Amino acid sequence: QKEVEQNSGPLSVPEGAIASLNCTYSDRGSQSFFWYRQYSGKSPELIMFIYSNGDKEDGRFTAQLNKASQYVSLLIRDSQPSDSATYLCAANNAGNNRKLIWGLGTSLAVNP
């Protein structure tokens, strides 16, 4: 069974701090990894994707990928209350690239 695992949280950080969200995946053939943000009652929206080992930065967000450890993370710098949401990690299904394997999400609360 191919899986993506995330700590469900809630992860609570003070405003202005760095929030660190983590994800591990079981399918060694997965090549691309995605982070989505989902506000309560809304649909997921894509934050960023990564497919090379190392860091990828986009504004206040940095995705990190370590294929040897099968580990993906998302760092949110200068966290704002508006970042409070559930963050979903996904990996492409190596057996069928069109499909994604989804984690259950980590709930983040940024406290003013």
Next chain:
Amino acid sequence: DVKVTQSSRYLVKRTGEKVFLECVQDMDHENMFWYRQDPGLGLRLIYFSYDVKMKEKGDIPEGYSVSREKKERFSLILESASTNQTSMYLCASSLVSGFIYEQYFGPGTRLTVT
């Protein structure tokens, strides 16, 4: 910007009714997906389609069917709605681009079956 729209935000149906959920995308994406999302169970794939008239079952296809007659439109059909199909239904689309298949979601339809 990719735009994925769904026919209803909220829907209330009775047990046994036939229910149609429609999804339209405006970015000429090849792939379209139907998920349901329930608390504690995450996103579960019902069906997806990789071309007009082509479909594949996802993880939980029982009780559902789909139709894709035009590239931009993907419909989910509940043949005979049951209370355990009360859920948030999310449509998504994705482009074929090497091995990157990022998915873009519609706003969702919250379906209640009474």
